[in-house]
Amino acid sequence: MERIPILKMGSFLLVTVQVDMHDRLAMTLQDDLTGRIVKDRAHGVLIDISSLEIVDSFIGRMIGNIASMARVLDAETVVVGMRPAVAITLVELGLSLPGVRTALNVDQGVELLKECIEERAQGNGHVAG
Amino acid sequence: MEKRTKLAEIVGSQQDTILKDWVDFQLNAITLRRDLMKESELREQSREFLNLFTQAAQTGSDVGEATWKPVKDFLGQITRSRVLLGFPPSETATFIFSLKQPLFDVIRAAVKDPKDLVTDMWTTTTLLDKIGLYVMELHQQNREEVIHRQQEELLELSTPVVQLFENILALPLIGTLDSARTQVVMENLLQRIVETGATISIIDITGVPTVDTLVAQHLLKTVAAARLMGADCIISGIRPQIAQTIVHLGVDLSEVTTKATLADAFMIALQRTGATVTKSAASKTKG
Numbered sequence: 001m002e003r004i005p006i007l008k009m010g011s012f013l014l015v016t017v018q019v020d021m022h023d024r025l026a027m028t029l030q031d032d033l034t035g036r037i038v039k040d041r042a043h044g045v046l047i048d049i050s051s052l053e054i055v056d057s058f059i060g061r062m063i064g065n066i067a068s069m070a071r072v073l074d075a076e077t078v079v080v081g082m083r084p085a086v087a088i089t090l091v092e093l094g095l096s097l098p099g100v101r102t103a104l105n106v107d108q109g110v111e112l113l114k115e116c117i118e119e120r121a122q123g124n125g126h127v128a129g
Numbered sequence: 130m131e132k133r134t135k136l137a138e139i140v141g142s143q144q145d146t147i148l149k150d151w152v153d154f155q156l157n158a159i160t161l162r163r164d165l166m167k168e169s170e171l172r173e174q175s176r177e178f179l180n181l182f183t184q185a186a187q188t189g190s191d192v193g194e195a196t197w198k199p200v201k202d203f204l205g206q207i208t209r210s211r212v213l214l215g216f217p218p219s220e221t222a223t224f225i226f227s228l229k230q231p232l233f234d235v236i237r238a239a240v241k242d243p244k245d246l247v248t249d250m251w252t253t254t255t256l257l258d259k260i261g262l263y264v265m266e267l268h269q270q271n272r273e274e275v276i277h278r279q280q281e282e283l284l285e286l287s288t289p290v291v292q293l294f295e296n297i298l299a300l301p302l303i304g305t306l307d308s309a310r311t312q313v314v315m316e317n318l319l320q321r322i323v324e325t326g327a328t329i330s331i332i333d334i335t336g337v338p339t340v341d342t343l344v345a346q347h348l349l350k351t352v353a354a355a356r357l358m359g360a361d362c363i364i365s366g367i368r369p370q371i372a373q374t375i376v377h378l379g380v381d382l383s384e385v386t387t388k389a390t391l392a393d394a395f396m397i398a399l400q401r402t403g404a405t406v407t408k409s410a411a412s413k414t415k416g
Contacts, residue, residue, distance in 0.1 A: 080359065084319030087357040088312075096353035098384075103359035104326055112359075 004029045006036050012044040012113060013037065013075070014106075018051045026062040033066060037073045044113040045070045048106055050081030060095040067100040076116040077101065080109035135240075136253060137187040140179075143235045148179050150231035158223055165214045174207055174224075192259045204264055212271035221268045225261040229254065288314045290321040297398045298327040298360075299391065303336030311347035315354050322360045329398040330355055333391045335366030345380040352385050361401070363387070365394035 002025060007014040013036055015029070037045065047066065055063075067077040078101045082090075090096065101116070103109035140147065152175050156168065181200045188196040211221050232253055240246045288310065293299045300318055304310075318330060332351065337344065352362040365388040367375075375382060388394040399406060 079357075082357050082359070084316060084323060084354075084358065087319055087354040088315055090357055091315075091350045091354045097357060102357050104322065104328070105359075108326070108328065108359060 003032065006032055008036075008040055008042070009046075011042060011117075012046060012110070013040065013042045014046045014048065016048040016051075020054050021052060021059050021062070023058055026059055026066075030062065030066050030069065034069055034073060037070055037075050042075050043117050045075050045077045046106060046109045046113065047077065047079045048081050048109075049079060049086070050083065050105070052086060053083065055086050055089055057093050057095065060090045060093055060097075064095065064097045064100055067097070071099075076113055076120075078103050078109040078112050080104065080106055135245075136236075136249060136256075137183060139235055139239045140183050140186055140232070143239075144179060144183060147228075147231045147235055148176055150234065151175055151179070151228050154227045154230060155224065158227060165216060166211075178203060178207075179228075186256075192256070192263065200260070201263065204260070205267055208264060208267040209271050212268060212275065218265060218268050222261055222265055225257060225264050229257055232257070284310065284313055288317050290317050292321075292325055292327070293331070293395060294399065294402070294404065296326065296328045296402050297395070298322065298325060298330040299333060299395075300330060301333045301336060301366075301391075305338060306344045306347045308347070311351060315351050318351065319354060319358055322355060322358050327360055329361050329363065329401060331363045331365055331391065331394045331398060333366040333394070334364060334371070335368070335391070337371075340371045340374055340380075342378050342380060345375065345378070345382070349382075349385070361386070363394040363397060365389070365391045 002019070004015060004017055004019075004021075004025060007016070013033070015033060017029075019025070021029075033045065036042070045067075047063070049063070052059075063079060067079060070077040079097070080103045082102065101112060103112050152172050155171060155175065178200070181203055185197045185200050188194065191197075192201075207224075208221060233250060236249050236253065237246065240249055283304075289301065291299050291301070298318070298321055300314065302314065306314070321327070322330065332348065334340070334348070340348075348364065352364070355362050363386045364382070367387055367389060386394075386397065388397065396406070
């Protein structure tokens with residue numbers, strides 16, 4: 001069965017969506033990713049959707065859901081590389097993915113994740129101290 | 130048919146008289162705009178038209194026929210030039226309708242039998258009405274083209290995206306935001322974000338005259354789309370009245386950073402990207 005690969009990069013997970021997502025594929029990704037976050041104890045997830053050209057309301061919602069689930073599992077999530085057309089479509093569909101962090105490309109995404117995790121570590125330190 | 134050739138015959142033989150009367154009539158008409166067109170030009174146009182008209186009338190009085198094409202082409206040409214000069218529609222129509230009287234005069238003089246006279250008059254008047262309507266349509270069409278072109282130009286002119294600093298874009302909006310413009314603005318901004326890799330974009334609304342719920346919604350859409358691309362947005366240039374309107378309308382801008390001036394927004398953007406602005410030593414000593 002077709003699957004979207006999930007790569008491990010240090011303490012991050014990198015998900016690259018290289019094909020157009022269909023509903024079943026998105027559901028599978030949701031299962032796989034949540035499983036991997038727990039198994040690998042990842043602190044951050046990068047979802048690269050730069051190859052994604054077509055989104056509908058379902059896929060839009062799934063992207064948001066996957067990001068929220070990852071956050072529940074204590075991993076910061078950044079969606080990177082969204083195309084302008086996709087962004088406009090999502091906004092027009094009323095799905096502006098509130099609470100999901102976004103970045104223009106993987107580079108900026110990694111930077112953002114590092115910052116987030118640092119901040120969180122500092123925050124935790126304060127609580128402990 | 131006999132009737133048709135008669136019109137052509139009369140017009141052909143008395144072309145000079147008709148032309149003289151017609152031009153006189155046009156020059157005396159109250160709708161004439163001497164400031165827009167010279168007398169010689171009008172005379173030339175009238176002569177040319179009458180020539181083509183005579184040629185076409187010889188073949189029949191059905192304007193839809195191919196033989197009338199030169200007449201139509203010529204009309205298209207002069208109507209376009211008149212629209213560009215800013216002629217009112219009534220003046221363009223008068224060009225055709227004023228031909229009626231001189232034509233009727235010569236027909237009345239040439240045709241003796243009352244029955245024939247009525248038939249000829251009728252043929253002529255329907256023919257001229259058709260041409261008149263055609264000219265009006267052309268006029269309208271040309272006007273619409275002008276409006277359409279201006280709209281497009283306005284759309285292109287009014288949505289520049291400028292780069293202020295590395296990773297900082299500015300989008301100075303001028304004029305009211307409607308759905309069509311928002312679409313163009315959004316596309317331009319997102320495209321530039323991709324090209325420059327900008328992380329912050331400043332939307333300056335100093336030039337937006339009024340902000341109602343619809344405009345606010347369009348702004349928020351643009352902000353949301355830019356955020357999805359990983360760029361933070363700052364809205365700047367909010368005038369006091371607009372701040373009041375926004376609050377009165379109950380528009381929620383709490384999720385967006387807003388600043389009163391573009392300068393403030395730029396400073397915040399610099400801070401966020403980790404850049405600082407300092408005055409050089411030279412200017413310090415001067416100050």
